Amino acid sequence: MLVDRKAPVTSRLYVVEILKGLLITMKNMLFSRNVTIQYPEERRNYSDRLRGLHYIKAVNGVENCTACMLCPTVCPAECIHIEAGERPDKEKFPIKFEIDILRCCFCGMCEEACPKDAIKLSTIYEMSQSKRVVYDKEMLLVQRGNR
Ligand code: SF4
Ligand code: SF4
Structure with missing residues (x-):
């Protein structure tokens, strides 16, 4: 290790520097605002723009979706699977x-x-599961919307 012989003795001993560091730590511990929260007892207010769990919009029980296949086409993760059908x-x-x-x-x-404003992302972010989950149409039709 190189020792700077021209530096003052106090800085060469590092005692002052260590004390300065401890002072900063103590200052942060005692006077700084906590940035962590006690989740799940405490919750944060996230932005309304947060992208969480999906849902399909429906009017009077009829889904807005027309199975145009645009969403599975643009999906970069290829995680949307749609089968189209007809009904009266x-x-x-x-x-x-x-x-x-x-x-x-x-x-x-x-x-x-x-194009139909059918698929939406809600602000629900709690989706932890113990098994692999594929959300089907019934699950997606549950209105989770605040958008
Ligand atoms: S959710 Fe929208 S984009 Fe996706 S298939 Fe239905 S209408 Fe098309
Ligand atoms: S486009 Fe695909 S990856 Fe992106 S939010 Fe929709 S489903 Fe998820």
Whole structure:
């Protein structure tokens, strides 16, 4: 280790520097505002723009989705799977609509691409599961919306 012989003795002994460091630590411990929270007892207010769990918008029980396939096309994680079908009240609708939530990176591209404002991302961010979860149409039709 190189020793700077011209430096004052106090700085060469590091005692003053150590004390200065401890002073900064004590100052932060005693007077700084906590940045951590006691989750889950305490919750933060996140931005309304937070992209969380998806849902499909429906009006009077009829989903807005027309199975146009734009969202699975733009999805970079390829985690949306749709099977289209026809029924008397609707020319095209999704018989099957699944999102593999473990693959999703919550980029919001599906929401941006949707011409029918059908697929939305809610602000729900608590999705921990003990097993792999694929959200099917019934699960996605549960309105989680504040958007
Ligand atoms: S948020 Fe992004 S990754 Fe997730 S389903 Fe939509 S497009 Fe795919
Ligand atoms: S982009 Fe919208 S309308 Fe098209 S399949 Fe996806 S959710 Fe349905």
